[in-house]
Every structure is written in C-alpha cells, then in structure tokens.
Amino acid sequence: MESNYLRAVLAQWASGVVVVTTVRADGGRHGMTASSFTGVALDPPLISVCLVSTSTTCRMIRGSGVFAANVLGHDQQNIGRRFASPVWNAATDRFAAGQWDTASTGAAVLTDAVAWLDCVLTACHPAGDHTIIVGAVQDAATPRPIAPLIYHDRTYHEGIVR
Numbered sequence: 001m002e003s004n005y006l007r008a009v010l011a012q013w014a015s016g017v018v019v020v021t022t023v024r025a026d027g028g029r030h031g032m033t034a035s036s037f038t039g040v041a042l043d044p045p046l047i048s049v050c051l052v053s054t055s056t057t058c059r060m061i062r063g064s065g066v067f068a069a070n071v072l073g074h075d076q077q078n079i080g081r082r083f084a085s086p087v088w089n090a091a092t093d094r095f096a097a098g099q100w101d102t103a104s105t106g107a108a109v110l111t112d113a114v115a116w117l118d119c120v121l122t123a124c125h126p127a128g129d130h131t132i133i134v135g136a137v138q139d140a141a142t143p144r145p146i147a148p149l150i151y152h153d154r155t156y157h158e159g160i161v162r
C-alpha cells in the first residue's frame with residue numbers, strides 16, 4: 001500500500017497527544033511530540049510509545065534507558081507544535097515553553113500536564129521503520145486533570161468538555 005494513502009487513512013484515528021522526554025548522554029534533556037501512546041498492562045504497570053527508529057528521541061531513550069510521557073491539555077497546543085518541529089541547531093530549546101520538573105528517573109515532566117508517567121525502558125520492539133518502546137511505570141501523576149489536547153486529521157482539537 002502507498003504510504004501517503006496509509007497516512008491519510010490512519011489520520012482518521014483520533015488520539016491524545018503526549019510529549020515523550022528522555023535524558024541525553026550529556027545529562028541534558030530531549031523530547032518529542034507523539035500520538036502513539038498506549039497503556040499496555042496494569043500488572044506490572046507498562047506503557048508504550050511507537051517512535052520512528054531514526055528519531056533523536058528514540059535513539060536517546062535506547063541510550064538512557066528512561067523516558068516520561070506527558071499528556072498535554074487542550075490549551076497546550078503550542079507545546080505539541082514545539083516538540084514536533086525540527087531542532088535546527090543546538091541553540092533551539094524545545095523546553096523553553098512550559099514549566100518542567102525532573103522525575104525520579106531523571107526524565108523531564110511538565111508540571112501542568114494533564115498527566116505524566118515516568119518510566120524505565122523494558123523493551124524495544126522493532127516494527128518496520130518504527131520501534132515500539134515499552135516502559136515500566138515508576139511514578140505517575142495527574143497535576144491538572146482538564147480536557148486533553150486531541151489530534152485528528154492532522155489538526156489539533158481542543159478536546160472533550162470536562
């Protein structure tokens with residue numbers, strides 16, 4: 001199947017939006033926007049994200065062995081856009097938007113996220129040009145349980161009323 005066609009079909013699936021963060025080799029932080037977040041298991045507590053294997057974030061999660069998933073609120077579109085745009089040079093700081101804290105694994109968590117989950121990497125499953133990243137949840141919180149940001153048909157929507 002032609003990949004642009006498949007992309008258009010898959011765009012009909014509505015999802016929430018997370019920013020996946022991890023720790024760089026130099027101790028700094030990195031992160032990207034993702035819609036492929038899924039709860040996997042309750043016992044033990046596991047979640048997954050599915051990332052392009054060539055993305056910087058995927059490579060860095062493999063290196064650090066930790067990541068966090070930050071669920072964005074309906075009013076955090078700017079953060080979703082920022083973490084999806086290419087990092088052109090070292091001076092570009094995606095974390096310049098939002099207030100960030102450091103969770104127990106060392107991954108960055110958004111202090112006013114709808115929810116966040118702090119994880120230790122347990123598995124990387126190759127899946128075509130993507131990698132399914134599975135993490136064991138070490139800590140989680142719901143700092144601001146408001147309506148989430150929704151992504152559908154390549155457009156951000158302000159979410160369900162809460």
Ligand SMILES: Cc1cc2nc3c(=O)[nH]c(=O)nc-3n(C[C@H](O)[C@H](O)[C@H](O)COP(=O)(O)O)c2cc1C
Nearest residue numbers: 032033034035036050051052055056057084085151
């Ligand atoms: C709403 C939205 C959802 C996205 N979801 C994913 C995803 O689930 N997996 C993925 O690999 N890229 C996804 N992307 C694309 C990445 O955010 C984008 O390629 C980013 O620049 C990668 O950053 P990095 O190379 O610094 O890791 C998404 C982009 C947007 C706007």
